[in-house]
Amino acid sequence: MKKIYIGIDAGTTSIKLIALNQQVDILYEKQYTYTYQTPQKGWTEIMPTDWSAIMLNGLKELFKQIDANQVVAIGLTGQMHSTVFLTEDGEPLRPAIMWNDRRTKELIPQLKKQLAEDPMTQLNSQIVSNGSPLANLFWLKENELSHFKKLGKVLITKDYLNYCLTGNYATDFCDASSSSLYNFSNQAWSTEIFERYGFSSDWFAEIYPAATVSGYLTDHICQSLGISEKIPVVVGTGDNVASTFATGSFTSNQPLISLGTSGVMIIPNKSHELKKIGKNVVAKIFPKDQAIITQGTVQAGGKLNSWWLDTILQTDQYLVEQEKIPMDLLGTNEVQFFPHLNGEKTLFANPNLRGAFAGLSLETERVNMYLAVLEGVAFGIRTLFEAMRNQEEPAHFSIVGGGAKSELWLNIFANVLNKPIRHILTTREAVHGAAMIASLATDQKIDLTEPEVEIIQPKPAISEKYHKQYQKYLILSQLMEKYSEEVS
16 A cells, blocks of 8 residues: 655745655645734734644645545644643633744843853753743743733644644654753753743643654544544654755754755754754654754845845846856955844844945945845855854755755855755755654654755855955954944
């Protein structure tokens, strides 16, 4: 019998469903976009039931084309940090607070200071930020005490979808360790943090390795989907771990750049090495795994490309604008761009940080400024890599995401990093990782053959020029950090 695995990815603006066979061939895929609410400036919220309604509608459509008898398991992934607040009865108390919400920015310095005072919570002090579940819970206690008193469960996005499908509460080590509520030494929830802030341990789901069956579709769900098979549902993991797994970066232990709405540098290591800078995320797929991914983010990331073209130039001719940039301008552009238009969490830990152009002159043209935007993101990613790197020199960097479709940008990254860029052509996204982990949980088998890739090599002469440009970028970074402190 043909075996099929379903993956579900609850992203920031869309929910994706996919069906794969054991050879990772795509048998079905569909994406459903949605919008979240911004009731106040800097707030981003959504009713969790919107996610579940989209997911169930998507599964109904999927099972019209995929035989449920052949589906072995369903795997889950999704945006990390976004926090769902439930009553004792499992009903949403209020809208979920999403990962990109900024309402807690004034609370972060206080939380960082408090966490740094206790050796048992110091690691959490470096990762707590806007959108962290700890910050969101603290905000709820301070601002919506009536809701706080009614709390029964606190879940992350994928875990809420798991609950909707199975009626069970479960999370994985990725979402637990990135919540700022985790004890890295004990590999469990932090009782020290719970006691300090008055949180109940009963609110939090049990933590499992990602490739664990958490339950089965309930009778109610099967009936609503029009199927009779109680399909196993796998705990799954956060989107960055799922992407890292799907692209083979765990196997190769090489850095991965995700160039989507944000720009994320992900550095895996297999020895549970906790870095002093960056967000350390426990990537435990199986119980014996000791893998960690350390991640840092240029929050504006790939969004800067569309910001520059759509908002500033007001054009939809993306390719035309890039074709205007001559290749001999790479490494010699006099204009620099600081890419942190909407704050920064990893190196500066400053939500008020903003972007800037530098080096403008009367000779500056449209192409100089656009190229500077693309280069600024690459320089920002390099600063993250230098701060979080493994001791071993990487052989290459892999890149995925919408920004990787730009040949020009890939060349910039290759030369700024002075390493080959492994552009993954075979689509391997977080949703693929969810389905692949579902296969491992139930059959302990998946075809992890190398995806089709394009290798972009750096050119020594250009890389040398970019290295000098990078030194100027570091000076600009220092100036912008000081400027931000003066005006905030």
